[in-house]
Each structure stands twice: as structure tokens, then as C-alpha cells.
Amino acid sequence: MLKPLLALSALAAAVPAVAQTAPPAAPSPADAAAADWQPIPDSELLVMTLRGGHQVYIRLAPRYTPAHxxxxxxxxxxxxxxxTAIYRVQDNYVTQWGDPTEKKPLPPTVIENPPAEYEWARYDGVTSFARPDPYAAKTGHSADGWPVATDGKASWLAHCYGMVGVARDMAPSTGSGAALYAVIGHAPRHLDRNIAVIGRVVEGMQWLSALPRGGGSLGIYENDADHVPILSVRLASQLPEDERPRFQYRATDNVRFAAWLSERENRKPPFFTVPAGGADICNAQAPVRRAP
Structure with missing residues (x-):
């Protein structure tokens, strides 16, 4: 009977050593403060539900593209x-959705070709990057986290991964917003100032980026059976209060975000042995999270 007791005694003696853990890491200067996380209003959040109940959440940018x-x-x-449906998935480019037939009438109050909201006069970026951008004289983040660029005269939203734009025909068409696309590949910055960017996917990108690629021209699905049905699209403000998703963006106008940006530009060992010493705007998009 002594052996089991001795074994239990040895186990008990070992428990404190196993339970000991390393002290928590000291807070980083790049860590966000609680006040840095700001709510995305319900009226600025679009909820798209696809076949299978998969949901894509899109933050809208009414300050920059109000008419669209x-x-x-x-x-x-x-x-x-x-x-309607997702009917175009072009590899390393975009996923596009709307009415595949282009025959569905728009609601009477929707403007078919609103103003071309591709750029605006002022620059409201509050951050800056260590290296220049090949598509703009300057890029940065607005205080509420949008990727913005300027040539010193006009400013615009950058076509980064996950950004959502308005599909259109040849100019002077500006697109009504009935057909939208999300960037699913390398940032197509050549589209900047040529199309209205109305928002950004903040959750659910996997339901857009992992779809089969279309075999037709520009990634159009050649067979209707390949279309991905859209069950519904609603503003969060249209949903019952207890069903509304809650998201927060990280404010960028503070020293903590500046430190976060510096870390993105200067990746550290042990994994990184050669820091880049810079980053582009699409490699440093401001974080968005579910509200705790």
C-alpha cells in the first residue's frame, strides 16, 4: 500500500512545477487601448447572406461615396x-455580384448613374509611411481607418484586398451600386480613381475569395448553375436589435497605432532576418474586430 501513496506524493510535488508559466509579456507600445476601438454604426454595415447561410459583412464608406x-x-x-447571385470570380482580381441578367429593374429612387465619386479635394490621412507609394504621392489612414491616397491635389480610397467597389460600364457610366465587387487578389491599385470604392469586407472574405474561378472572359461563370445564390442583403440597422452584428474599427490617430504601423514596416527577429523598412498601404490596413 505504500507504493501508491509514494506515487501520489511524487505527483503532488510535481504539480507546482508544471503549473508555473512564464510571466505575461509586457504590453507593447503598439497595443490598442480600449478607447481606440470605436463602433461601426449599424447603418454603415451591410450583411450579405449566401447559399448555405454563409455571411459577408461589409463596412460602408458614406463619407467618401455618399451618393453610391x-x-x-x-x-x-x-x-x-x-x-441575385455571385456571377464572376476572376483569379487574383475580384469577385462580383448582382443581377447576372442585368435586366432586373432598379427601385425607382435609385439613381442609375450618380456622380463619379472617385476622388475628393481634401486629404484627411493621419498616418504616413516610411517609403513612397508608386500610385500616389502620399498614402495613409483616415482617423477611422480607411486607406487613403493623394497626389497633392485630389484624394481617393485605395483598392486594397477586401475593398468593395461599384461595377460600371464604359464612361460616362458610374454604376448604380447594384453590381458590386470585392478585391480578392493582389491590390489592383491601377483601378484607383477610376471606380467608386464604397466599402471594405470586414468579415467573411473566405466566402468570396475561395470560390471556384469563372471560366469565361474576365472570370464570368459560363453556366448559370455555377452562380452562387445570394439569399439576402440587409443593412444591420434593418435587422432585429438582438441579431445585429457588432464590429469595431481601430482608430489610427494616436501614438499606439503609429507604433503598430512602425512594427508593420519593420518586422523583427527571430523570424524576420531582413526587415523591409517600409510597407504599402494595402499591407497595413487598420484592424477591424468583432465587438467584445
């Missing part, structure tokens, strides 16, 4: 996208 976002809100309120 107004159209998009009207389309969501009219349930216009219900029963």
Missing part, C-alpha cells in the same frame, strides 16, 4: 439583391 452608398442603402432596404 445612398443607392446601396436603398437597394438593401428594397431587398433588391435577394435572389
Amino acid at each position: 452608398v445612398t443607392n446601396i442603402r436603398k437597394l438593401a432596404e428594397a431587398h433588391w439583391w435577394d435572389g
